[in-house]
Amino acid sequence: MIDQLAKELLSKLPQGPEAFSELKNDGEAKMKVLLESSLRKLNLVSREEFDAQQAVLERSRAKIEQLEQQISELEKKL
Template structure:
């Protein structure tokens, strides 16, 4: 979603600027800029904020479970 917002914003602003300065057709420029930005972002190894936060939550839960299991193993090992 972040990619789409970024692409739309940059594309719209660039098309508006170029249209005002040169009299070029804004829809064509906007379409080409969006395609260029999509291509550039696709080459980068990035994730959306939503995906990052989801994985962060999964990692936190996993870490909590691991700590609980480590504690349980330590308790079982300490029993005679």
């Protein structure tokens, strides 16, 4: 994703002699580093981490519902 974004940004640079090509290659590498650094500061999680936490949340919700039902049944018995 970062590589694609960096390439799209750099594709907007004017095409020209060899100096521009060298500048573009150098700029692409620096842009990638800058984007990676900026994205790390956003405290983003990977899709795998998100999916794992979502599964934990779903199990927790199911357990809470089960416990609420048990409490309700116990209250009826009292």
